[in-house]
Amino acid sequence: MLxxxxxxxxxxGNKNVLQDINLSLRKNEIVTIVGPNGSGKTTLFKSIIGSAPISSGKVVISPDLKIGYVPQVLNIDRSLPLTVKRFLSLANNQNKKESLSAEKVLESDELLFKQISTLSGGQLQRVLLARALVNNPDVLLLDEATQGLDQPGSASFYRKIEEIRNDTGCAILMISHDLHVVMSASNRVICLNGHICCQGEPRTVASSPEYKALFGPNVDGTLALYQHNYNNNHNQIER
Amino acid sequence: MLDDFMVRASLAGIGVALAAAPLGCFVVWRRMAYFGEATAHAALLGISLSLLFEFSIFAGALLVSLSMASLVTFGQGRSLFLDTLLGVAGHMSMAAGLIIVSFISGVRIELMAYLIGDILAVSKTDILLIWLGLGLVLLLLIWRWSALLLCTLNEDLAAASGLKPKRESFVLTIALAVVVAVGIKVVGVLLIISMLIIPAASARSLGSTPEKMALFACLIGVLSAIFGLNASYVFDTPTGPSIVSVASLIFLATLIFTFIKNRFLINRGNKSRDSNYG
Incomplete structure (x- = not known):
C-alpha cells in the first residue's frame, strides 16, 4: 500500500470540502477521480501532499514515498526568468542518472533552453510531466493534466502515462474530465462529490445510479464508445 | 582607511546593496513589493521607540519589522484583505512612530536621516552591523535557495517535494526585516524598498535563469551604491536619493536595451522571446 x-x-473555514474519504492506492494501479467542479478533487490531492487543512481522519503515506505531482496550472510570474533545464533541475535529491530520464520524457533537447513562460500548453504539460518523473516517483498525481490539450494530444498523453506505469511500476492517481478515456485507461474510478459517491471498476461505476445522477443522462453517449452493449432502462424511461 | 568617511559610506552602501539585491528578486517574483514597503514604513515605529528608550536603532527597527512581517506571514490565507490590513498596520505604525518622535525634543531635525538615510554618518559599528546582516541574509538565501524557488513557482509542487511553503516564506520574512534594519542608515525607511526592487527589475531582462538574474541584480545594486555615492559627493545632493536615482537610471537603460534587442532580433526573425519579458 503506497x-x-x-x-x-x-x-x-466552516465549509467542509471533503467528508469521510477512504481511499487506497497500490503499486501499478491507475486510479481516476471524476467529479463535478467544486467536488473537492484538487483538495483531495492537496491533502495527500500535505497542504490542505485536515480537520479529521488521516493520510498514511508509506515511508520514503516519492510523489511526482503535476499541478492543474503553473502560473509563472513573468518577472521570473526560468529555463526548462533549470526548472527540471529544481526537483529534490536528483542524481545524474535520473536526470536523463527527464530529457527522455521530454523527447527533445530544443525545449531545454526555452523560457517556461514562452511554452505552449502542450509543451508545458510535457515539461511538468517530465519534472514529476525526474525523481523516479512511486506515485504520480495528475491534476487535470490534459487540460488545454486537443484530443490527439490527450490521447497520446494517456498512452504515455500507461507506458510509464508499465515501465516503472509507479502508481497513478489522476483527476480527469475525459470521461471516456477514464473508462478505458483506469483500473479503478472514484466518483467524488464532497464524499465518495461510488467507486470500483470503470464498468461498475459507469452503471451506478450515483454516477448518472452526477453527470446526467448524457454520459450514455460517451460510454457507448467504451461499452457497446451498455444499456440502462431507467435512463430511457427518463427520456 | 576606515577613518575616511567616503570609504565607510562605500562599504555601508555596498553591503546593503548586496543584501537587498538577491532578496529583492524574491520580492519581485512573489509580488511582495507592497509587503516590503509596509514593513519598511512600520520600522519607523521601532526607530522612534529606540530613540525614546535610548537603545539601538538597529534593534528597534529589526524588532518592529520582524513582528510586522511575521504577523502577515502567519495571517496569510486567514484573511481576504491582506493587502488592506498590511496598509493599515504599516501606516498605523509609521504614524505612531512620527508622533512619538515629535515628543522627543531635538530629534525632529534628525527625522529626515531616518526617512531617506544618512550614509555619510555611518560609524564603524554600523558597518559591522550591515556586513553581519549581509552575511545572515546571504546565508539564509543560499541555504534555502532551491526550496524558496520551488515555493515561489508553485506551493503545491513544493509541498509534493516535502517542503513546507509557510516555513520557507518565513525565511524571506526574516531576511526582509534584516535588510530593512540595516538599510535605514544607508537609504532610510522610505527608500529601502527601491534598493530591493529596482536592481532586481533591471536584472530581469539580463539573466535567463533565476541565479543569473540575482547576480546581475547584485552587480547593479553595487554599481548604484558606488556611483550614487560619488554623484552625491560631486553634486552635493542627498546620498540615499542619489543612490536610488542611479539605480533607476540603470533600470531605464536596461529597458531601452531590451527594447532595442527585441526589435533587432524580431527584424531578423530570430527567437527573441527567450530572454526578455516574454
Whole structure:
C-alpha cells in the first residue's frame, strides 16, 4: 500500500470540502477521480501532499514515498526568468542518472533552453510531466493534466502515462474530465462529490445510479464508445 | 582607511546593496513589493521607540519589522484583505512612530536621516552591523535557495517535494526585516524598498535563469551604491536619493536595451522571446 486515506475530512473555514474519504492506492494501479467542479478533487490531492487543512481522519503515506505531482496550472510570474533545464533541475535529491530520464520524457533537447513562460500548453504539460518523473516517483498525481490539450494530444498523453506505469511500476492517481478515456485507461474510478459517491471498476461505476445522477443522462453517449452493449432502462424511461 | 568617511559610506552602501539585491528578486517574483514597503514604513515605529528608550536603532527597527512581517506571514490565507490590513498596520505604525518622535525634543531635525538615510554618518559599528546582516541574509538565501524557488513557482509542487511553503516564506520574512534594519542608515525607511526592487527589475531582462538574474541584480545594486555615492559627493545632493536615482537610471537603460534587442532580433526573425519579458 503506497497511500492510504482514512476517514478524511477537510474544511476551509466552516465549509467542509471533503467528508469521510477512504481511499487506497497500490503499486501499478491507475486510479481516476471524476467529479463535478467544486467536488473537492484538487483538495483531495492537496491533502495527500500535505497542504490542505485536515480537520479529521488521516493520510498514511508509506515511508520514503516519492510523489511526482503535476499541478492543474503553473502560473509563472513573468518577472521570473526560468529555463526548462533549470526548472527540471529544481526537483529534490536528483542524481545524474535520473536526470536523463527527464530529457527522455521530454523527447527533445530544443525545449531545454526555452523560457517556461514562452511554452505552449502542450509543451508545458510535457515539461511538468517530465519534472514529476525526474525523481523516479512511486506515485504520480495528475491534476487535470490534459487540460488545454486537443484530443490527439490527450490521447497520446494517456498512452504515455500507461507506458510509464508499465515501465516503472509507479502508481497513478489522476483527476480527469475525459470521461471516456477514464473508462478505458483506469483500473479503478472514484466518483467524488464532497464524499465518495461510488467507486470500483470503470464498468461498475459507469452503471451506478450515483454516477448518472452526477453527470446526467448524457454520459450514455460517451460510454457507448467504451461499452457497446451498455444499456440502462431507467435512463430511457427518463427520456 | 576606515577613518575616511567616503570609504565607510562605500562599504555601508555596498553591503546593503548586496543584501537587498538577491532578496529583492524574491520580492519581485512573489509580488511582495507592497509587503516590503509596509514593513519598511512600520520600522519607523521601532526607530522612534529606540530613540525614546535610548537603545539601538538597529534593534528597534529589526524588532518592529520582524513582528510586522511575521504577523502577515502567519495571517496569510486567514484573511481576504491582506493587502488592506498590511496598509493599515504599516501606516498605523509609521504614524505612531512620527508622533512619538515629535515628543522627543531635538530629534525632529534628525527625522529626515531616518526617512531617506544618512550614509555619510555611518560609524564603524554600523558597518559591522550591515556586513553581519549581509552575511545572515546571504546565508539564509543560499541555504534555502532551491526550496524558496520551488515555493515561489508553485506551493503545491513544493509541498509534493516535502517542503513546507509557510516555513520557507518565513525565511524571506526574516531576511526582509534584516535588510530593512540595516538599510535605514544607508537609504532610510522610505527608500529601502527601491534598493530591493529596482536592481532586481533591471536584472530581469539580463539573466535567463533565476541565479543569473540575482547576480546581475547584485552587480547593479553595487554599481548604484558606488556611483550614487560619488554623484552625491560631486553634486552635493542627498546620498540615499542619489543612490536610488542611479539605480533607476540603470533600470531605464536596461529597458531601452531590451527594447532595442527585441526589435533587432524580431527584424531578423530570430527567437527573441527567450530572454526578455516574454
Amino acid at each position: 497511500i492510504e486515506v482514512q476517514n478524511l475530512c477537510v474544511g476551509y
